[in-house]
Amino acid sequence: MSSPELETQLEAMSKSYWSAWFDKSIPMLDNQTPREAVKTKEGRERLEALLLYYENRQEDMPKNLMRPNLNELRKTLGL
Numbered sequence: 001m002s003s004p005e006l007e008t009q010l011e012a013m014s015k016s017y018w019s020a021w022f023d024k025s026i027p028m029l030d031n032q033t034p035r036e037a038v039k040t041k042e043g044r045e046r047l048e049a050l051l052l053y054y055e056n057r058q059e060d061m062p063k064n065l066m067r068p069n070l071n072e073l074r075k076t077l078g079l
Contacts, residue, residue: 014067029046044079
């Protein structure tokens, strides 16, 4: 069971993590950051594959409070 306070903390942690995610080197993006990857065709393809992976994982764990807001990620990256 989770308390409202715990859920609030997890939501804040998630928001912080996903805000920083744009500037983290990601192995699936050939160790580029999402902001770097979006600048090339190959990078955008890898980025879309990563976002689809995240989307599929969300279906497996619908109550995961750390899940990304995929629409917001795509919007921020201009996808």
